[in-house]
Amino acid sequence: MPRLPMLDRRAAVAELLKNRGDDLLVVAGLGAPAWDCTAAGDHDLTFPLWGAMGGAVPIGLGLAQAQPEKRVLVVTGDGEMLMGLGSLTAVGARKPANLAIVVLDNERYGETGMQRTNTGRGTNLAAVAKAAGIPVVATVGSPARLDEAVSLARTARGPVFVTLKIEPAEHELVLPPRDGVHLTQRFRAALGV
Amino acid sequence: MPVTESSPTPAADWPADAVAALRALDIEQVAYVPDAGLTRFLTLAEEEDGIAMTSVVTEEDAVALTSGAWLGGQRALAAMQSSGVGNIVNMLTLPRVCGMPLLMLVTMRGEPGEANPWQEAMGRAVPALLDAAGVEVRRVESAAEIGPALARAGADAFEGNRQICVQIAQSVIGFKGFNGEGQGRGEGDAPTPDA
Numbered sequence: 001m002p003r004l005p006m007l008d009r010r011a012a013v014a015e016l017l018k019n020r021g022d023d024l025l026v027v028a029g030l031g032a033p034a035w036d037c038t039a040a041g042d043h044d045l046t047f048p049l050w051g052a053m054g055g056a057v058p059i060g061l062g063l064a065q066a067q068p069e070k071r072v073l074v075v076t077g078d079g080e081m082l083m084g085l086g087s088l089t090a091v092g093a094r095k096p097a098n099l100a101i102v103v104l105d106n107e108r109y110g111e112t113g114m115q116r117t118n119t120g121r122g123t124n125l126a127a128v129a130k131a132a133g134i135p136v137v138a139t140v141g142s143p144a145r146l147d148e149a150v151s152l153a154r155t156a157r158g159p160v161f162v163t164l165k166i167e168p169a170e171h172e173l174v175l176p177p178r179d180g181v182h183l184t185q186r187f188r189a190a191l192g193v
Numbered sequence: 194m195p196v197t198e199s200s201p202t203p204a205a206d207w208p209a210d211a212v213a214a215l216r217a218l219d220i221e222q223v224a225y226v227p228d229a230g231l232t233r234f235l236t237l238a239e240e241e242d243g244i245a246m247t248s249v250v251t252e253e254d255a256v257a258l259t260s261g262a263w264l265g266g267q268r269a270l271a272a273m274q275s276s277g278v279g280n281i282v283n284m285l286t287l288p289r290v291c292g293m294p295l296l297m298l299v300t301m302r303g304e305p306g307e308a309n310p311w312q313e314a315m316g317r318a319v320p321a322l323l324d325a326a327g328v329e330v331r332r333v334e335s336a337a338e339i340g341p342a343l344a345r346a347g348a349d350a351f352e353g354n355r356q357i358c359v360q361i362a363q364s365v366i367g368f369k370g371f372n373g374e375g376q377g378r379g380e381g382d383a384p385t386p387d388a
Contacts, residue, residue: 027261047264052287055257058224058249059287062261062269065222065245086250090224090258094247180291184264193266 006141009104009166013075014040015150016102022190024154025063029056029076031111032171033104037075039174044190047183048176054084057101061091064099064158067191071098073153078105078119085128091159092133100153100160101129106168114168129161141165207365208234210340211298212241218347220296221245221267224255228274230300230366235272252277253284259295260287268351272298275360276315278322285326288356295328295356296347304363308370316363323358334362 013036017026026046028037034048049056060074081103091099107120119125126137136156140149140163149162177183211234215223223238224247225231239246249255255271262269273281278299288295302309303316320330333342339361346357 025265051290052257052260052284054253055260055284055287058254058257059261059264061247062222062224062258062263062267063265064261065247066262066265066267084254087254087257090247090249090254094245180287184291184293187264188266191264191266 005143005167007143007146007164007166008169009036009106009164010039010171011143012104012146012149012164012166013037015146016073016075016153017041017043018150020045023070025067025070025072025187025191027056027060027063027072027074027076028176029074029080031077031080033075033077033080034176035171035174036104038176039171042176044186046176047187050178050180053080054087056080057084057087057091060099060101061087061094061096064096065094068096068098070191071100071154072096074099074101076101076103077110078103078107078117078125079109081125082117082119082123088129088132088134088161091161092129095133095135095159097158099158100156100162101134102149102153102162102164104166105163106166108168110168110170114170126161126163134159134161136160137162139163139165205336207336207339207361208237210337211343212237214340214344214347215244215270216241217344218351219268220270220347222247222258222262222269223272224249224258224269225272226250226252226255226274226277228272228300228302229369230274230361230363231272231298234298252280256281256284256295256297257287260291260293263293268294268296268347270296270298270347273300275299275301275303275319276312278319279315282322282326285323285328285356289327292354294350294354296343296350297328297358298343298361299358300361300366301363306368307363308368319360328356328358330358330360332360332362334365336365339365
């Protein structure tokens, strides 16, 4: 059976972040998700990670709890999410209504040579998130359903977890600033804290 | 194993002192993996309004959560047992590279008198691991010193964007015994420990 076309990561992230304002705070997981968020437009209220693998979701949780009036969106990859799977239980336990997690799942470790991850060998991330107590979960792989995924990530009462099944294609590197102190200070300044 | 309630004197009620320090520091989030030695502290912190308590399943998540809280304008504490320090090493990248404050409270296991030999390896490694990763370790060996030490460490961390761990000696917490052996108690809070 021919495989159905999956999402293009750059186009999907551009939709995810379209028309963002100062009420959207973004944590971008290391590697391609950070490049995707930067390609959609670098923003003071995006915190891209260059390391701390497995930390995107707990960073997002701490941020969501500190800023309950803002929408917090974690955009990360399947490899990064797999390293921090346990953090989904903290999200399920705390249930912050303003937190959404979107995993760009290409079933590959993209930064290290496109080795396969366990999402291509049987692990269903959305099912893990559901079992961890996250009430709203979805897996979207077709462009026709991207609007639905964006709506969940941007506006649905959270916590929300969405897996976007994306093509394992490599894109041009669009790099955010690397200086962690700068990234931290610009984020806090833009937030006014 | 017999269970006896400790009745700490006011001077030795370090969990109450530590929670008072959290309030004075305006700490609004605590992320933790429990330790027997932290039981009363965690219970008292949970009773406070305005402190969000997040139970994480691995200690690195506590470090990451405190960094997220800082991005959002809040101060947070990461609390854990010494064995958990081994789990956090790579995540220490985040506060170190980003110039974010980190305040840790670590209760020690594996020190002289420890009944579980598996605690010794990581207990021994705690100061060296934290030092190697750039976290300043401040060891406290009496219950009365814990509250003031936490207050000072928090002020230094949050006002200077430094990474500081307050390490509580096992002699303060008490020692676990199995099958009635070695029911040593510390001078402070000592609820029934588990493994």
